[in-house]
Amino acid sequence: MKVFRGLPNAAARAPCALTIGNFDGVHRGHQALLARVRAAADRLGLEAAVMTFEPHPREFFAQKSGDLSKAPARIANLRDKLQSLSNNGIDRVIVEHFSTPFASLTPQEFTENVLVDGLHVKWLMVGGDFCYGARRAGNVDMLMEAGRKYGFEVDILPTVMNGDHRISSSAVRVALHNGDFEHAEQLLGHPYSISGHVIHGAKLGRTIGFPTLNLRVPHRPALGGIFIVQVHGLADGPLPAVASLGVRPTVEDAGRVLLEVHIFDFNRPCYGENVRVEFLKKIRDEEKFIDLPTLTAAIEQDAREARAWFAQRSGAVTATDRI
Numbered sequence: 001m002k003v004f005r006g007l008p009n010a011a012a013r014a015p016c017a018l019t020i021g022n023f024d025g026v027h028r029g030h031q032a033l034l035a036r037v038r039a040a041a042d043r044l045g046l047e048a049a050v051m052t053f054e055p056h057p058r059e060f061f062a063q064k065s066g067d068l069s070k071a072p073a074r075i076a077n078l079r080d081k082l083q084s085l086s087n088n089g090i091d092r093v094i095v096e097h098f099s100t101p102f103a104s105l106t107p108q109e110f111t112e113n114v115l116v117d118g119l120h121v122k123w124l125m126v127g128g129d130f131c132y133g134a135r136r137a138g139n140v141d142m143l144m145e146a147g148r149k150y151g152f153e154v155d156i157l158p159t160v161m162n163g164d165h166r167i168s169s170s171a172v173r174v175a176l177h178n179g180d181f182e183h184a185e186q187l188l189g190h191p192y193s194i195s196g197h198v199i200h201g202a203k204l205g206r207t208i209g210f211p212t213l214n215l216r217v218p219h220r221p222a223l224g225g226i227f228i229v230q231v232h233g234l235a236d237g238p239l240p241a242v243a244s245l246g247v248r249p250t251v252e253d254a255g256r257v258l259l260e261v262h263i264f265d266f267n268r269p270c271y272g273e274n275v276r277v278e279f280l281k282k283i284r285d286e287e288k289f290i291d292l293p294t295l296t297a298a299i300e301q302d303a304r305e306a307r308a309w310f311a312q313r314s315g316a317v318t319a320t321d322r323i
């Protein structure tokens with residue numbers, strides 16, 4: 001899959017079947033949409049393309065208004081989004097920098113400069129409530145009109161439901177916030193995970209008997225607290241672990257958000273390696289403890305709880321069974 005930061009240059013503008021959106025989480029609704037883009041691309045001999053935005057438009061407007069809490073929490077980082085788009089058969093992704101000039105394009109400028117000249121769109125799929133251009137002035141009728149004028153087809157995606165509810169990124173955010181990973185998985189079509197490179201931390205973990213591999217979490221995540229997880233990418237199978245996702249109020253004052261993972265019965269350096277952390281169960285919220293020994297005791301309790309959970313899951317033979 002090719003990834004373009006902004007519109008591709010003229011030589012790289014292959015005619016495409018396109019969809020546009022934030023695709024936070026790439027949930028089952030998104031997946032249905034991507035499957036149709038793939039099918040249209042195959043039918044018409046085009047590349048299957050996605051245009052997405054960085055930052056998220058609502059993050060951009062929240063930043064502008066000075067109130068970051070108005071920005072939606074993020075389900076996935078860009079790396080995970082691109083991986084999911086690739087898994088769904090997309091050939092090219094245009095990551096458009098969402099900025100004041102881009103947000104100011106009129107609907108007509110957007111269709112002419114971006115869709116037609118910039119991307120050579122031949123087929124476009126959007127949801128029925130799609131709005132575009134400055135002040136969201138463009139709607140689906142205007143897009144269809146532009147399609148007739150410039151020679152591209154517009155298809156509207158019907159709403160994808162999970163039972164009685166529309167599948168949406170906000171529904172996934174709520175499930176993650178509540179630690180309801182079963183529901184999140186239903187909406188996503190796969191277990192929830194965060195991936196990234198292992199970075200260096202404060203080297204405190206090993207001194208309290210809990211070395212943790214640290215991943216940067218670049219945006220406000222949709223979930224926080226202490227979790228039972230498993231780690232992919234360091235061994236043939238997943239490794240059982242316990243993790244903290246938060247700002248570590250006990251050891252840092254204005255800490256940035258980190259995902260810290262202690263893998264059970266594992267001891268090797270893995271800085272720089274790429275891992276994927278799959279969330280299985282929430283244990284508790286993050287707390288500010290009075291001192292390091294109290295924090296260590298809490299982590300020991302978390303680790304016991306997580307080990308017990310894994311033992312039960314694998315149906316391990318218990319002492320009483322053996323008698």
Ligand SMILES: Cc1cc2nc3c(=O)[nH]c(=O)nc-3n(C[C@H](O)[C@H](O)[C@H](O)COP(=O)(O)O)c2cc1C
Nearest residue numbers: 201202203204205212242244248249250286287302
């Ligand atoms: C299972 C687990 C639970 C944790 N719970 C908390 C917590 O409630 N509050 C907190 O401030 N830090 C918590 N932490 C983060 C620790 O403060 C952190 O892992 C420790 O300071 C080591 O940091 P380092 O990896 O940068 O050396 C937790 C870490 C783990 C692994």
Ligand SMILES: Nc1ncnc2c1ncn2[C@@H]1O[C@H](COP(=O)(O)OP(=O)(O)O)[C@@H](O)[C@H]1O
Nearest residue numbers: 201202203205206211212213263267268269270
């Ligand atoms: N059981 C383990 N779980 C996680 N990381 C481990 C483990 N054993 C060794 N490591 C390694 O040690 C590092 C964590 O040690 P730590 O003292 O917490 O340092 P840092 O603050 O740099 O994360 C990890 O990044 C990894 O390379």
